[in-house]
Amino acid sequence: MGVPAAGPPQGRRLPLDPIDGGGLDAPAALDLLRRGELTVSARLADASNATLYCDITAGEVAGRCVYKPVRGERSLWDFPDGTLAARELAAYEVSAYLDLGIVPPTVLRDGPFGEGMVQLWIDTDVTVDLVALTRSDDPQLRRIALFDAVINNADRKGGHLLPAPSGRIHGIDHGVTFHTEGKLRTLLWTWRGRRLLAEETALLGCLREALVGDLGDRLAELLTVAESGALAARVDRLLDEGRFPLPSGDWPPIPWPPF
Template sequence: MPTAIDAERLQRLLLDGPLEVEGRLVEASNFVLRVWIDSDGERIPAVYKPVRGEQPLWDFPEGTLAGREYAAYLIARVGGWDCVPVTVLRPDGPLGAGSVQQWVGPLEPVTENDLLRIDPVAAVPSDYLPVLGVHDEEDQPLVVSHAAHATLRDVALLDVVLNNADRKASALIVDDDHLYAVDHGLTFHAEEKLRTVLWGFAGETLSQREIGRLEAVRDALAGVLGETLRGVIQQDELVALRNRVEDLLQTRQLPAPPDYRHPLPWPLW
């Protein structure tokens, strides 16, 4: 249920408005809260992820996930991806610094959608792209596939740019025919860590529209955006981000899954 407030005003409200805590989202692996902001008689829901509630990870620097959520929004905005909800990095939430993001979708979180499927081999829809083969408890072959929507391909390209290590199906939210992508805490690592359920687009040639997005990100990283990100992600991660964008502009195709590591998140949903 995205608000009708324009993005700039919403960004100010998320950054400066008083946050009323409703409660914890227990499905999240970290400590995540739903909060409300009052604005001119309208109550706006948002997701607040305090830094102090982040679980330590062996491969990501401690206390950096909220900043990565904000950095992902900045990249998406510059590149013209409208799939990432408005996000801010707030220094003074009820539990201290953290990210605050516009709530999208129904108020009761939906953990499954039809964007990703598991079917017997003969039952895979013709308009779905296969991702991998698996077997059920009776050792019957099944296929994991995802829809071939252009909006999903937009997310797939954005995830390559962000080096998203955790693109699950549950982090894709459809609301009023608009696709949103959330949960960008595990992004921007200096090492290649892309783990996604959207590998069905692998190897496809980038369109001129997609190349234009990458060029916009490249140019922004050479200016104000690059300076902004210096205070949000680490220097080696910023260098790796620039290199990924340049590599995409040179190859002009979406990458294939690596064969030297597991390329999928767990769980898939």
Template structure:
């Protein structure tokens, strides 16, 4: 079962979950599960609502729904950048289930910290600093079109935590963003490592996706999202989409708050 499988969403809803382990680096309870339905088996990430750590600026018990909301927005925009994600019951109650993305362990990834001389050709530097031994280092990301599309999606969903480790390149060759629990707030929260296109025009593919999303937000999508986020947050989402279409340029970092999440990975 691949994330691009059109039946992946229904598979996640119908399948039987069996916990295999816990991802201990996650700040909230994040469980790796086997899932099986109709003779098909795969893996998924299951995040029960009861395992969410309270945050001062996001309502309690809403992070799983925000993960689903981010996926719905990406799908409506025609940007297959988030693995299939559903809200369902599980071994520890209601929670988010997201199809697992297999990656190549030899793949260097799409975000990295390197010495300036080792910066891959075409990569976009974001931050210059020093490593633990005082040598110069650069935080940079790939110029792949899929990363540019993900950057625009993060602006739309107001992603407050786009770390480098939250971007995966699957064995299918596609790029996927994961961990969208703190998105879709109505207040400006954007924190990301993907600032490489700041001030540059949005590509035509992104403009087409935004126009598609704006049209969808005038229909049933808004009602579906209201099952996961507030009406004010849906309205703010619509405003962000319109703002980007009216000023089709990648935004620059806002100096009034920290624009890069910490840690960056």
């Protein structure tokens, strides 16, 4: 798993600025996450599932990461047990293929408490007001809003946005995604109903093609056939309608708590 050799060009920014990733770029981070030794340092107590802060080392290379073991996932009424880690990786795969730089480098691997998701720790700019940020029309948030519509993110809280020192805004916590039913819940409704830009339409077109190629093959290892089909259908619907989705009357549009 990892960033594919080729994908649609999305500008000049690196997928991961080393200033945000503890000095690591994306390839170095993925290599470390795959083969490094995990040492659990703390548990993030405000997370609903077991979320462990770890140091990770491989030779002279060291970093920090988040480890979410599958056995620590809390059962949900609407998602199959033991699938959240795979959904986190699926979200990374989509972000990485499209060169969006939203989801930090992520892998599935064994750890101290069994298989789980391991994701690079991202440093944040603590001077940024998250409430003000989520109410802004920052173009990076627009890109995240479109990404969430694609992956059917049921839990885009304000605290799941990480404004980093480089100025990039990362998104984390993508365990409740890719459901076959429409479950989009987010704070990022600023662009609801707005027309897609030409570059956004081109991005979705690239994704639609990729879903019947290598990206689709990778996602097939992480999602069910029905979930992969629903993903393709969402992309088609966005392209057909040419607009950001509107909140659904059948599902709460904003997560609770919102932060």
